[in-house]
Amino acid sequence: MPIDLNSSIIDQLPFLRLIPTTVSLLPAGTPVFTEGSNCGKIGFVQRGVIRVFKLSETGREITLYRLYAGESCVLSMSCALSHPIHQASAVVEEEAEILTTTIHDFQLLMERSHEARNYVFSQFASRLTDIMLLVEEVVFQRVDVRLAALLADLARHSSVIAKTHQELAIELGTAREVVSRILKDFEHRGLVRLSRGTITVAQPRKLLQVHAR
Numbered sequence: 001m002p003i004d005l006n007s008s009i010i011d012q013l014p015f016l017r018l019i020p021t022t023v024s025l026l027p028a029g030t031p032v033f034t035e036g037s038n039c040g041k042i043g044f045v046q047r048g049v050i051r052v053f054k055l056s057e058t059g060r061e062i063t064l065y066r067l068y069a070g071e072s073c074v075l076s077m078s079c080a081l082s083h084p085i086h087q088a089s090a091v092v093e094e095e096a097e098i099l100t101t102t103i104h105d106f107q108l109l110m111e112r113s114h115e116a117r118n119y120v121f122s123q124f125a126s127r128l129t130d131i132m133l134l135v136e137e138v139v140f141q142r143v144d145v146r147l148a149a150l151l152a153d154l155a156r157h158s159s160v161i162a163k164t165h166q167e168l169a170i171e172l173g174t175a176r177e178v179v180s181r182i183l184k185d186f187e188h189r190g191l192v193r194l195s196r197g198t199i200t201v202a203q204p205r206k207l208l209q210v211h212a213r
Helices: 014-018 074-081 103-112 114-140 143-154 165-172 176-188 204-212
Strands: 022-026 031-033 041-055 061-067 089-102 192-195 198-201
Touching (some): 014 114, 022 041, 041 074, 041 103, 061 165, 074 103, 143 198, 165 176
Antiparallel strands (some): 022 089, 031 089, 041 089
16 A cells, blocks of 8 residues: 555554554664564554564574555564564664554454455565565575675665665675675676775666676
């Protein structure tokens, strides 16, 4: 469902008027929930970006998906409807404004609103596709191909990407040393220019050719 960023999420998702909600402003870096924690509230993103990720026992992370305006986390909804604890973690990546409601009110909403149930089903379908694509990438694609695809995607808005090698490694669920080695190779091939804390994509089309190989 496309969201008009100039209007309230309640205008876009009118079923939210059926339940009490609270507006919260969360700065970047704020944990939203952690894996293994009990379900507290269900949030709907008005603006900003929230990253949902899985953390391994060795401390490595992999990003599962991101939440943007008009979206809610299916893991939280699943937690509220069927499972007592969260199965992943989430953190605010860009300052976010979210509407939250209690688990009890969310469950009542599911009982009362056909539109709300359709919304939840659409969110589950979208995230299932995201996870299937992630599994395909992790299992079947080389890290250099995945990194090239990630850089090309990030460069759609700006050729200068303000991410460290460690942050990119977290995105891909691999080691920083692996990302650094591949980036050095990309730089040698003229695809990117590296500097402290930023990566400039010099030839996005050739990065996409790496992705297509």
